[in-house]
Amino acid sequence: MPNFSLPDSVFEQAAQQFPTPFHLYDEQGIRDCARGLNAAFSWAPDYTEYFAVKALPNPRILEVLGEEGCGCDCSSLCELMMAEKSGFSGDRIIFSANAMPPEEFALARRLGAYINLDDISDIDTLVENGGIPETICVRFNPGGSFSLGNAVMGQPGDSKYGWTRDQLPTGLKRLKQLGAKRFALHAFLASCTTDNTYYPTLAGILFRLGRELEKQCGMPLAFINLSGGIGIPYYPDEQKTDIRKVGENVKKQYIRVLGKPADAGVSIKTELGRYMTGPYGWLVTRAIHEKRIYKDYIGVDACASNLMRPAMYGAYHHIHVAGKRDAVCDHVYDVTGSLCENNDKFAVDRKLPEIEKGDLVIIHDTGAHGFAMGYQYNGRLRSSEILYTKEGTFRMIRRAETPEDYFSTLL
Ligand SMILES: *Cc1c(COP(=O)(O)O)cnc(C)c1O
Numbered sequence: 001m002p003n004f005s006l007p008d009s010v011f012e013q014a015a016q017q018f019p020t021p022f023h024l025y026d027e028q029g030i031r032d033c034a035r036g037l038n039a040a041f042s043w044a045p046d047y048t049e050y051f052a053v054k055a056l057p058n059p060r061i062l063e064v065l066g067e068e069g070c071g072c073d074c075s076s077l078c079e080l081m082m083a084e085k086s087g088f089s090g091d092r093i094i095f096s097a098n099a100m101p102p103e104e105f106a107l108a109r110r111l112g113a114y115i116n117l118d119d120i121s122d123i124d125t126l127v128e129n130g131g132i133p134e135t136i137c138v139r140f141n142p143g144g145s146f147s148l149g150n151a152v153m154g155q156p157g158d159s160k161y162g163w164t165r166d167q168l169p170t171g172l173k174r175l176k177q178l179g180a181k182r183f184a185l186h187a188f189l190a191s192c193t194t195d196n197t198y199y200p201t202l203a204g205i206l207f208r209l210g211r212e213l214e215k216q217c218g219m220p221l222a223f224i225n226l227s228g229g230i231g232i233p234y235y236p237d238e239q240k241t242d243i244r245k246v247g248e249n250v251k252k253q254y255i256r257v258l259g260k261p262a263d264a265g266v267s268i269k270t271e272l273g274r275y276m277t278g279p280y281g282w283l284v285t286r287a288i289h290e291k292r293i294y295k296d297y298i299g300v301d302a303c304a305s306n307l308m309r310p311a312m313y314g315a316y317h318h319i320h321v322a323g324k325r326d327a328v329c330d331h332v333y334d335v336t337g338s339l340c341e342n343n344d345k346f347a348v349d350r351k352l353p354e355i356e357k358g359d360l361v362i363i364h365d366t367g368a369h370g371f372a373m374g375y376q377y378n379g380r381l382r383s384s385e386i387l388y389t390k391e392g393t394f395r396m397i398r399r400a401e402t403p404e405d406y407f408s409t410l411l
Pocket residue numbers: 052054055073075096188191192227228229230271272273274275368
C-alpha cells in the first residue's frame with residue numbers, strides 16, 4: 001500500500017505556499033524509516049546504512065539521514081562533492097562507481113571514503129589515482145540468474161557490474177600485495193524487491209563467499225555490503241518489506257556462517273536508496289487541462305521531466321486527488337504531462353474520482369528516483385523540492401529551474 005500518512009491539508013497548504021508542480025518530502029517519515037532500519041540491524045557490529053545519493057540527491061535530505069546515523073553511497077564526482085558539502089567524509093562515504101573517469105577515485109581517496117571496486121582492472125586505476133586503501137571492497141557478480149525460491153529476480157550474467165567468482169582470489173591477492181589489509185564484499189542482485197528473503201539470501205551468499213576468500217587471499221573479511229534493492233509497495237495491494245524480520249533473518253545467516261556477531265566482528269553495510277526515501281515523497285501537481293477524444297485525458301502541470309519512471313519503465317505510481325480520497329473512483333482517465341511524447345503519461349486507464357480543473361493531483365512514491373531522474377527535454381524544466389519538516393513547516397530545499405537556467409550553458 002502506498003504511503004497515505006499525510007492528510008490532504010498538508011498538500012493543500014504546501015500548494016498555497018508554492019507554485020505547483022513540486023516534490024514534497026516528509027522529513028519525519030524519512031527519519032522514522034532510518035530508525036526502523038537501524039533498529040533491525042542493531043545486532044550487527046558497526047552496522048551502517050549508506051544512503052544511495054542517486055535516489056534523492058539533495059543536501060538537506062543527506063543531512064537528515066546523516067543525523068540518523070547514515071552515510072552516503074556515491075557513484076560520481078558530483079555525488080562525492082555533494083556528500084562532502086553535506087558534512088560526510090571518511091568511513092561515512094562509500095564510492096561505488098563503474099566505468100567512471102579515473103580522477104573520481106582520487107577525490108574518493110582524498111575524502112577517505114571506502115572504495116568498492118567494480119572491476120579487476122580498476123586495481124591499476126586506483127593505484128594511479130590515490131592508491132590502495134587498507135580496507136578494500138569488491139563487487140561480486142555470480143553470473144547466471146538469481147532466484148528467490150521459484151521466482152527469478154534478475155540475470156546477473158547479463159549485467160555489466162562486478163567481478164566473476166574466478167577473478168576474486170587473483171585480484172584480492174594482488175590487492176594484498178599492494179597494501180590492502182582486509183577486504184569487503186558487495187553484490188546487488190535484485191532491484192526493487194519487497195521479498196523479505198532477498199537480503200538474508202544475499203547475506204548468506206556473501207558470508208560464505210567471504211569465508212572462502214579469506215582462505216584463498218589471506219586477508220580477513222571486514223564487512224559485507226548488501227547494497228540496495230529493497231523495494232517499496234507502489235501498488236495498493238503490495239506489502240511493505242518487514243524490515244525487522246529481514247534484520248532477524250540476516251542475523252540467523254550470520255550466526256550460521258560466521259558465528260556470534262560480537263566474536264566474528266564482520267560488519268554489515270547497506271546502500272538502500274528507494275527504501276529510505278521513496279514512500280516519503282509525492283509529486284504535487286495541478287489538473288490544468290481536460291480533453292475528451294477516444295479516451296478521457298487529464299493534463300497536469302508536471303510532465304515526465306519531473307518523474308520519468310512511468311514513461312521510462314511503464315512504472316505504476318499511485319495517484320489520488322486531494323480532497324477526494326473517499327470519493328468513488330467512477331471515472332477512467334489517462335493522466336498526462338505536456339511533452340510531445342505519447343508515453344508522457346503518469347497513469348493509463350486509471351480509475352479515479354471525477355477530476356476538475358484546478359484539483360491537486362498527488363502522485364505517490366516519488367521520493368526516490370523521482371526528481372533525481374529529471375531532465376529538460378522539450379524545454380520543460382525541473383521543479384522545486386519542498387521539505388515538510390518535522391516541526392510541520394514547509395521549507396524549499398531546491399528552487400524550480402527558470403528559463404535562465406535552461407539557457408545558461410549555451411555559448
Ligand atoms: C542504485 C544503487 C543503489 C540503490 O538502489 P535502490 O534500488 O534505490 O535501493 C545502491 N547501490 C548501488 C551501487 C546502486 O547503483
